[in-house]
Amino acid sequence: MSDVNSAVEPQERNIKRAIGRGLLLRCPECGKGKVLHSYLKVNETCDCCGLELHKAKADDGPAYLTILIVGHILAFGLHYSFVTYRPEPMTIVLIGLALTMSSSLLLLPRMKGLIIGFQWAKRMYGL
Secondary structure, three states, rough: OHHHHHHHOOOOOHHHHHHHHOOOOOOOOOOOEEEEEOOOOOOOOOOOOEOOOOOOOOOOOOHHHHHHHHHHHHHHHHHHHHHOOOOOHHHHHHHHHHHHHHHHHHHHHHHHHHHHHHHHHHHOOOO
């Protein structure tokens, strides 16, 4: 009787491993193939294992996560640097803009990979 239940219920997927592979922009299933073929374009399938990646829909999630993370880190840094060093306003603006743009551009594709990995682990895409 337990053999029937194990055949019906799908195997549990490791969420931490899938998210970690997504952060590295790798396939959540095998960890070898690439998830993206350009900055934010998702591959149709994994080159190594054949997993259909095009079914994953990240939509605005990566942008929200990127804004959340970058905003919190840079707001703390801005407050700390202003209280500690009292730099000129234009210095803060220029450094803040450079840090915001570079960290956002670096983080955005990784957040997309994270969401794709999470969706795969929870079987949330392909419906």
